[in-house]
Every structure is written in C-alpha cells, then in structure tokens.
Amino acid sequence: MRINNLILITCRTINQGVALEGGKNTKENVRAAGICAFDKEDFKKLDCPVGTPVKVITNHGEVFVYSTISEEGPHPGIIFIPMGPWANQVVNPDSQSCGTPTYKGMKASVEAAPSGKVLDAVNLIKMLKEA
Amino acid sequence: MVDKNIRTVTDVICPFCGTLCDDLEVDIDIREEKVVEVRNGCQIGTKKYFSSNPGEHRYNKPLIKENGSYKEVKWDEAIDKAADILVKAKRPLLYGFSSTECDAQGKGVELAELLGGILDNTASVCHGPSLLAIQDVGAPTSTLGEYKNRADLVIFWGSNPVHAHPRHLGRYSDLIRGYFRKDGASDRFLVVVDPRNTHTAQLADMHIQVNPNEDYELLNAIRATLRGVELDEEEISGVPKKKIIELVNTLKSCKFGVIFFGMGLTQTLSHHRNIDAAICLVRELNDHTKFLLTPMRGHYNVAGANQVFAWQTGYSYSIDFSKGYPRYNPGEFSSVDVLMRKEIDASLIVASDPASNFPAAAVRNMFKYPLISIEPHHTPTSVNADIILPPAIAGIECEGTAYRMDSVPLRLRKVKDPPGDCLTDKEIIERLIEAVKKKKGE
Amino acid sequence: MTEIKLKLKKEPEYPLEAEAISPDQFAGKSAIEIKKLIVYHGNEEKTLGDFFDVSGNGSEISDIKIIIDGNLSNVKRIGEKMTGGEIIINSDVGMHIGNNMSGGKILVNGNADDWAGAMLKGGELEIIGDAGHYVGAAYRGFWKGMQNGLIKVKGKIGDEALSWANGSKPAKRFPTLICGGAGSFLGVHSHGGTIIVEGDCNRCIGADQVRGTIVVKGKITRILPSFKKLGEVKEIELMNGDIIKGKFIEYSGDHSVEKNHSKIDKKTGKISNSSNGRLFVAA
Numbered sequence: 001m002r003i004n005n006l007i008l009i010t011c012r013t014i015n016q017g018v019a020l021e022g023g024k025n026t027k028e029n030v031r032a033a034g035i036c037a038f039d040k041e042d043f044k045k046l047d048c049p050v051g052t053p054v055k056v057i058t059n060h061g062e063v064f065v066y067s068t069i070s071e072e073g074p075h076p077g078i079i080f081i082p083m084g085p086w087a088n089q090v091v092n093p094d095s096q097s098c099g100t101p102t103y104k105g106m107k108a109s110v111e112a113a114p115s116g117k118v119l120d121a122v123n124l125i126k127m128l129k130e131a
Numbered sequence: 132m133v134d135k136n137i138r139t140v141t142d143v144i145c146p147f148c149g150t151l152c153d154d155l156e157v158d159i160d161i162r163e164e165k166v167v168e169v170r171n172g173c174q175i176g177t178k179k180y181f182s183s184n185p186g187e188h189r190y191n192k193p194l195i196k197e198n199g200s201y202k203e204v205k206w207d208e209a210i211d212k213a214a215d216i217l218v219k220a221k222r223p224l225l226y227g228f229s230s231t232e233c234d235a236q237g238k239g240v241e242l243a244e245l246l247g248g249i250l251d252n253t254a255s256v257c258h259g260p261s262l263l264a265i266q267d268v269g270a271p272t273s274t275l276g277e278y279k280n281r282a283d284l285v286i287f288w289g290s291n292p293v294h295a296h297p298r299h300l301g302r303y304s305d306l307i308r309g310y311f312r313k314d315g316a317s318d319r320f321l322v323v324v325d326p327r328n329t330h331t332a333q334l335a336d337m338h339i340q341v342n343p344n345e346d347y348e349l350l351n352a353i354r355a356t357l358r359g360v361e362l363d364e365e366e367i368s369g370v371p372k373k374k375i376i377e378l379v380n381t382l383k384s385c386k387f388g389v390i391f392f393g394m395g396l397t398q399t400l401s402h403h404r405n406i407d408a409a410i411c412l413v414r415e416l417n418d419h420t421k422f423l424l425t426p427m428r429g430h431y432n433v434a435g436a437n438q439v440f441a442w443q444t445g446y447s448y449s450i451d452f453s454k455g456y457p458r459y460n461p462g463e464f465s466s467v468d469v470l471m472r473k474e475i476d477a478s479l480i481v482a483s484d485p486a487s488n489f490p491a492a493a494v495r496n497m498f499k500y501p502l503i504s505i506e507p508h509h510t511p512t513s514v515n516a517d518i519i520l521p522p523a524i525a526g527i528e529c530e531g532t533a534y535r536m537d538s539v540p541l542r543l544r545k546v547k548d549p550p551g552d553c554l555t556d557k558e559i560i561e562r563l564i565e566a567v568k569k570k571k572g573e
Numbered sequence: 574m575t576e577i578k579l580k581l582k583k584e585p586e587y588p589l590e591a592e593a594i595s596p597d598q599f600a601g602k603s604a605i606e607i608k609k610l611i612v613y614h615g616n617e618e619k620t621l622g623d624f625f626d627v628s629g630n631g632s633e634i635s636d637i638k639i640i641i642d643g644n645l646s647n648v649k650r651i652g653e654k655m656t657g658g659e660i661i662i663n664s665d666v667g668m669h670i671g672n673n674m675s676g677g678k679i680l681v682n683g684n685a686d687d688w689a690g691a692m693l694k695g696g697e698l699e700i701i702g703d704a705g706h707y708v709g710a711a712y713r714g715f716w717k718g719m720q721n722g723l724i725k726v727k728g729k730i731g732d733e734a735l736s737w738a739n740g741s742k743p744a745k746r747f748p749t750l751i752c753g754g755a756g757s758f759l760g761v762h763s764h765g766g767t768i769i770v771e772g773d774c775n776r777c778i779g780a781d782q783v784r785g786t787i788v789v790k791g792k793i794t795r796i797l798p799s800f801k802k803l804g805e806v807k808e809i810e811l812m813n814g815d816i817i818k819g820k821f822i823e824y825s826g827d828h829s830v831e832k833n834h835s836k837i838d839k840k841t842g843k844i845s846n847s848s849n850g851r852l853f854v855a856a
Contacts, residue, residue: 007343009326011394012295012429017175021147023188024487024510061491075327078343085487085511093471093490096402096732096756097687097706099259099449099461101490103398105344125486125511128495221615222587247616266714267737267762347777348798354829355799367798401777404733404758408829411781415831453616454590459713462687462706463668474587476615 008108009080016082033084037070046112053116058106063089064116140546145176146526149428149536150296157546164547173297183527188509190521191551214566216501220477223248227483229430232531235556236439251466252436254448260403261426274537280309284385286322289395290427293330342369344400350408383419390424428536435534470496479503486511522556523549574638577629581643587615592650596658599631671698693722706731719748729754740765747813782827784849800826821853
C-alpha cells in the first residue's frame with residue numbers, strides 16, 4: 001500500500017536530542033531518529049502494524065525508517081521524521097540561494113516495507129562515502 | 132552528610148541549546164573525574180554531561196586514518212598532517228563552531244583568513260535566514276528576562292520548545308512567575324502557530340494550524356488586517372479569516388507581546404522572507420502596543436559564533452576569504468551550497484556534525500576530499516574523517532564565553548578535567564595556526 | 574568597434590572570479606597587457622592569460638566589444654562595474670554577471686547563474702536562456718538595489734528578482750526587467766521597479782512593494798492577501814511612460830507595508846489605503 005501527496009516535515013524531538021548527545025552511532029539513535037511519525041488516520045491506509053519499516057520517497061531520495069503514530073496530531077497529510085541522517089536522505093538540498101536547505105515541506109510518498117532494512121547511522125552514512 | 136569524594140559545582144551553564152540555562156548543579160566524583168549527578172538540567176543537557184565521561188564513544192587521543200583503520204598518534208604528528216592538508220587545499224571549508232566557546236571561534240576566524248578558505252557556522256543551515264532578514268529590516272528584540280517579567284502574550288511560530296528547548300517555557304516564557312506576571316502561566320496567553328498539533332501547541336491557549344510552506348501568506352494577511360485591509364478570501368494558508376481577525380485583535384490588545392520563532396519559518400520555502408514579514412509585523416504592532424521578537428537559536432553558542440565572526444570580519448556566517456579579505460554571501464559561500472557545487476577540496480569540521488545534519492548529496496561531496504574533525508564523540512562525521520583531533524568539551528571541561536539566544540553572554544564553567552590527551556578547541560586551532568604559518572613560510 | 578576575442582583554454586576547477594573582464598579594464602591595453610590582468614581561482618591569484626587565449630587590443634571603453642567563447646558557467650563577475658562598451662558571451666555564464674554596471678551592453682547566449690545584473694545602475698543586460706535567483710537584486714544588507722537600466726531574460730528566472738529596486742520618476746530612473754517566466758518574490762521590497770513577465774510566475778509577487786509596476790501576462794500561482802483588486806483595464810502605463818495594451822486585472826499593493834501612503838489619518842482614524850504599487854495580471 002502506498003500513500004501519495006504527503007508533506008514531509010523534519011524537526012527536533014526530545015528523544016532525538018537525548019540520543020544524539022548519548023551517541024549518534026548507537027541503536028538508541030536509530031529508534032529516536034530513524035522513524036517516521038504518521039497522523040493516526042493516515043497510517044490506517046498503509047494497512048500494517050505500527051513499527052513496520054516504511055520507505056519514504058521524495059524527489060531527492062528515499063530511505064527506510066520505522067513507522068510510529070504521531071503524538072502531535074491530528075495532522076492529516078503530514079508526516080515527520082526527526083532531524084538527522086535518515087531525514088537528510090530525503091530533504092531538499094536546494095536553498096533557493098539563501099544558504100539554508102529546505103528541510104521542511106517536501107512532497108513525499110510512503111510505502112509499507114516490512115522487509116526493508118532500517119540502517120543505523122554509521123552504515124547509512126557509509127553509503128554516501130562509497131557512492 | 133557531605134560526601135568528601137564528590138565535588139559539587141553550582142551555577143553551571145548548560146552547553147546544549149540556545150536557552151543557555153544558568154542554574155545547573157553538577158556533582159563530580161573526584162576520584163575518577165566523572166559526572167555522577169546533574170540537577171535542574173533538562174533530559175538533553177543532563178545527557179550531555181553524562182556522555183562527557185570517558186567511554187567507548189569518547190575520543191581521548193588524536194587519530195589518523197591509515198589503510199581504513201585509525202591509528203593513535205601524538206598531537207604533533209596529527210597537527211602536522213592536518214596543517215599539510217589545509218595548506219595544500221585551494222578552497223578549504225572551515226565549518227561548525229557552534230558548540231564551542233568564543234575564544235576558539237575567534238581562532239577559527241584567524242585560521243580561515245590564513246588559509247584563504249570559507250568560514251561558516253551552523254547558522255547557515257539553521258537561523259541564517261533570520262540574520263538575512265535582520266540585515267534587511269532590523270529586529271525589535273529584547274532579553275529573556277524582560278519577556279519573563281513582562282510578556283502577557285507569548286507566540287511560538289514554527290518552534291516547538293517542549294522538544295527543542297525543554298526548559299524555555301519553565302524558565303522564561305510561560306510556566307514561571309514574572310515581576311509583572313505574578314500568576315505565571317495564568318497571567319499569560321500562549322499562541323502556537325504550527326502545521327502540527329505539537330506538544331507545545333497542546334499547552335497553548337490558541338493553536339493556529341497553518342499549512343506547511345504557507346507561513347508568508349498568513350503573515351501577510353495578518354499585517355494587512357492590522358492595517359485595516361479587508362481580506363478577500365475566506366481562508367488563507369489553511370486558517371479561516373475569522374481566526375485571523377481574532378488573532379489580530381489578540382495581538383493588538385495585549386500589554387507586551389513576544390514572538391519566538393524557529394525552523395518552521397527558516398527552513399520552509401521563502402526562508403528569510405518569512406522572518407522579514409514577521410519582523411515587519413512586530414515592528415508595526417508597536418503602533419498599538421509593545422511587541423518584540425527573538426529567534427529560538429538551536430545550539431548553545433551559535434549566537435556567539437555569529438557575534439565573534441561579525442566583530443572580526445563584519446559578517447556573521449558564510450564568509451569567503453579566498454581573495455584575502457572577508458566577503459559575505461549566503462547562497463554563494465554557504466556550506467551546503469558550496470558542497471553541492473563541488474567547490475570544496477578539504478574540510479575542517481569543528482564542534483559540529485554535518486554528516487548527520489547536511490542533506491545527503493552535500494555529505495557525499497564532503498566525503499570525496501580530506502576531512503579533519505575536531506570532535507569529542509564518535510559521530511557520523513568523525514568516523515569518516517581522515518584525522519580526528521579530540522577536544523575538551525567546552526562548558527564541561529573547559530571555560531569560555533557563550534551567547535544565549537537573546538545575545539546575552541554567559542561564562543561557561545569547567546566542572547572537570549578532560550580525559551586522555553584532549554586539548555581545548557582553542558589550543559587545537561592555535562596549534563593548527565602555528566603549523567600552517569610554518570608551512571607557508573611566515 | 575574594436576573586437577577583443579577571449580577563448581577559454583583551461584576550464585577552472587574552482588569558481589573563477591573574473592571582474593577583470595570588462596571594457597573598462599581592457600581600455601587602452603594591448604593583448605599582452607590584458608593577459609596579465611589578475612583573476613582569482615580558489616585562494617590563488619592567477620592571470621587572465623592562464624585561462625584564456627586573448628586576441629585584439631583595447632581602445633576607448635565605449636568602442637570595445639569583447640567576445641568570449643568556451644564554457645563560462647563557473648566564471649563569475651564578468652562585466653562588473655562596467656560603464657560602456659559591449660560584452661558577448663557565447664555560453665552559460667557564472668554568478669554576478671554585469672553587477673553594478675552603469676552603461677554598455679552585455680549579451681549572454683546561454684543561461685546565467687544567480688545575481689545577474691545585481692545592483693544595476695544603467696546599461697542593458699540580455700540573457701537568451703534562463704537566469705538564476707536574485708536577478709537585478711540588491712546585495713545583502715543594501716536597501717537600494719537596481720537603480721536604472723534594462724535586464725531582458727528570454728527564459729525563466731528564479732526568486733527575489735529586483736529586490737529593493739530603487740526607481741524614481743522625477744529622477745528619470747526606471748529599473749526594468751522583462752522575463753519569460755519567474756519564480757517567487759518578484760520585486761520584493763521594490764521601490765519603483767518595473768517588471769514584465771511574458772509567461773507565468775509563482776507566489777508572493779510584489780511582496781512588500783512600496784511603488785512600482787509588475788505586469789504578468791501569464792498566470793500567477795497565488796496573489797498575496799494584501800493586494801486589492803481595483804478592476805479591469807485595457808492598457809497599462811508604465812512608470813517610464815510606455816504603454817502596454819491588453820486586458821489586465823489591476824491590483825494595488827502591497828497594503829501590508831507601513832509607508833507614507835498607507836498612514837493612519839489623524840482626523841478620521843482611518844487607514845489611508847492607497848498604494849503606489851501596482852500588479853497587473855492578464856485577464
């Protein structure tokens with residue numbers, strides 16, 4: 001099942017903040033920042049259990065992250081990924097020449113990916129080194 | 132019972148976010164020079180202190196990458212190799228500086244000028260647009276203490292302090308008694324403008340659920356309504372006209388209002404123009420009442436980096452020294468943009484983690500060339516660096532000055548000694564400057 | 574016209590800052606002297622001759638025609654501060670082309686990068702392809718941008734063109750931009766700029782415009798709430814007196830800006846809501 005026409009927002013969360021201070025290359029960080037939070041009603045369209053890996057796709061890339069239900073809803077049509085290496089696979093690097101990339105507001109699609117592998121930060125970034 | 136093995140340091144300034152809380156208490160076990168307890172800090176600040184203890188995620192010796200793995204070396208060898216890389220580069224990038232103290236930032240300016248490279252700090256991906264807007268239209272602003280004591284209308288626009296600045300509400304903006312706000316939160320009206328019903332919005336008296344990327348139109352409609360213009364549309368940016376009029380009346384009728392704004396405005400489309408419109412709105416509200424605004428700075432000393440860079444070069448970030456004098460132009464000299472255009476041939480990353488925080492395409496280009504990382508912990512940037520130079524953590528293992536989000540300078544304390552062979556950021560950059568000067572024959 | 578021909582012989586690895594390429598810099602110089610002019614490549618000073626083959630000698634500024642071949646997409650600042658003469662570029666060109674120009678003509682037979690014609694004071698800049706962001710804009714921190722002159726872009730431009738434009742009817746300064754299509758924030762903070770878009774443009778057109786004229790012959794994604802619809806017109810008179818014929822809807826704006834013309838009347842307490850800014854959209 002795929003949901004189209006979503007808007008992706010990336011931002012800080014307190015768990016992501018604690019995890020990044022505790023060690024960005026830890027499992028705690030994956031669980032804090034390698035996630036995508038959905039509006040409760042939107043998530044039903046994916047027809048899979050909460051926690052299933054999902055593939056988030058934008059014009060700038062795609063990434064596997066764990067799904068969760070947002071505690072900050074309702075926000076139909078909006079998904080959010082905490083700031084960090086997972087979010088940065090799919091954000092818009094274009095700054096419209098002002099210097100700051102457009103980290104929020106990308107159009108996104110999401111697919112349930114039960115067999116998708118959510119990488120930890122080190123392995124995710126390693127892909128950028130080898131590429 | 133006073134434990135003689137514990138050294139307690141009070142009035143500690145927390146080195147995490149721009150709120151720069153100044154009331155932390157840290158207990159150190161003097162036998163092992165380890166943090167054992169932190170009082171008054173938020174979850175994140177507390178974690179930062181604990182993770183400064185020696186551990187598997189903390190570097191304590193300089194490392195050079197050889198044949199795919201890291202080799203421990205002495206400082207002289209590491210500095211020499213790093214200086215070699217920097218001197219040979221024709222367009223080196225010096226980036227970060229937001230999580231260290233002001234003296235180190237000043238040394239960063241000196242090094243960038245010496246190398247003729249690009250000097251940038253994290254404002255470039257964060258509140259840079261706020262600085263651009265302030266350069267265009269100014270900023271009516273004040274200090275957090277004034278807001279705590281006077282503000283009866285507090286607006287968070289594109290900012291979620293419960294998650295990003297956890298003690299902000301409790302120390303300055305809502306859940307605290309002020310001199311003229313003796314009933315604390317009951318004396319204040321909290322408004323949150325955000326596309327999501329964030330945890331901060333859930334505490335608010337009014338939540339304006341604006342559509343993502345349409346904040347400019349909403350600010351424009353508010354400014355127009357304030358000037359008495361009748362809006363033609365029934366809904367703007369997802370907000371009903373009635374609510375906009377209600378908001379404008381709230382804005383006009385408060386005694387002292389403040390807008391705190393964050394990445395919701397700087398990182399969405401139209402970036403600095405969003406802030407431009409917010410500043411013009413606040414400026415005009417002063418025809419009706421007292422109104423000010425302050426950016427919610429993310430890192431604890433990014434404001435300091437902007438200050439120090441501006442004193443010494445005239446510019447706050449995205450500075451190019453390649454012609455021998457400082458030039459400023461975000462978009463042309465900003466880190467992500469120069470990396471996207473593949474201009475950089477070496478990077479020195481200080482007190483920051485761009486591999487985690489830059490868009491993937493920029494990180495890919497950054498990794499193609501030599502990377503030197505001045506970083507206390509294992510991060511996605513450091514584990515891909517060619518040289519790792521371990522610093523003492525400013526605000527924990529080294530003293531210094533930091534600037535709060537409202538540009539108030541506070542003196543960071545040293546609560547314990549750094550582990551292993553760590554030097555302070557300032558010393559490391561000083562040694563690099565010396566080595567670079569020698570290699571350039573000065 | 575004396576022709577001076579430049580041909581790029583070595584593509585720059587880093588952005589090449591070539592403000593040395595302008596009729597003013599070439600005037601009275603032989604080809605050998607022109608080759609010795611300084612250009613900046615990364616953090617090194619090089620000479621024009623390191624990157625270009627040069628033929629021809631410079632005479633008077635207004636007589637000089639510089640023709641440049643080769644891929645100049647990474648060459649910045651060509652034509653900076655020029656006061657006369659001509660430059661023809663037969664490829665894409667880098668940032669800051671013709672910035673601070675006050676006379677003469679530049680023709681780009683390709684696309685231009687950001688900041689094309691920034692701070693223009695006169696003269697003409699013509700781009701056959703597309704241009705980037707900040708066309709004819711004010712540099713950071715300046716509140717007076719393009720003051721006069723004409724920029725023509727056949728293709729599309731990006732955002733924030735003619736920001737802080739500063740035109741004046743009494744002083745006969747009419748900074749003008751004609752483009753095939755545009756992004757957002759066209760004429761932001763404009764004080765007397767004239768912009769004509771032959772095609773479509775995006776959002777926030779004329780934001781914070783105090784006075785000036787913007788004409789859109791195609792579609793606008795969304796008009797700002799602070800613009801007031803005045804009615805339909807059959808012709809438009811531009812600031813410089815030129816007439817454009819056609820059916821347009823006239824809007825006044827930007828009414829969110831606090832300036833003289835939208836002051837609060839002390840007697841009536843009403844807001845004087847006239848604005849000298851105009852936006853015309855094809856009907």
